Amino acid sequence: MNINNMIAAVVSYLTGAIAIYAYVNRNRYLDLALATVAIFIFGTSMLLAAFRILPAFTRVLLNLSTAIMAIAILFFFVRLAGGASTAMKRWFRRRK
Numbered sequence: 001m002n003i004n005n006m007i008a009a010v011v012s013y014l015t016g017a018i019a020i021y022a023y024v025n026r027n028r029y030l031d032l033a034l035a036t037v038a039i040f041i042f043g044t045s046m047l048l049a050a051f052r053i054l055p056a057f058t059r060v061l062l063n064l065s066t067a068i069m070a071i072a073i074l075f076f077f078v079r080l081a082g083g084a085s086t087a088m089k090r091w092f093r094r095r096k
Helices: 003-024 030-050 055-095
Strands: none
Touching: 003 030, 030 055
């Protein structure tokens, strides 16, 4: 058993629990939901790696979690850009 992977799995599951809490409490954004899924997939991958179970499947899960997290980050940047655009529009309306 690899302790480092086990610690990464535990931290990942705890982070996923916090992400679920944030999603449930009025933060229902697609990027947060995708990030939560990616976090749990990563935690499962690290758990399987810790016990050295199905190494090929572990790699697939790791790659899948990386891809989903990249998509979540892109959605987050789109949400940030939309928020910045809205703030700039409001600021320019006040300046008139």
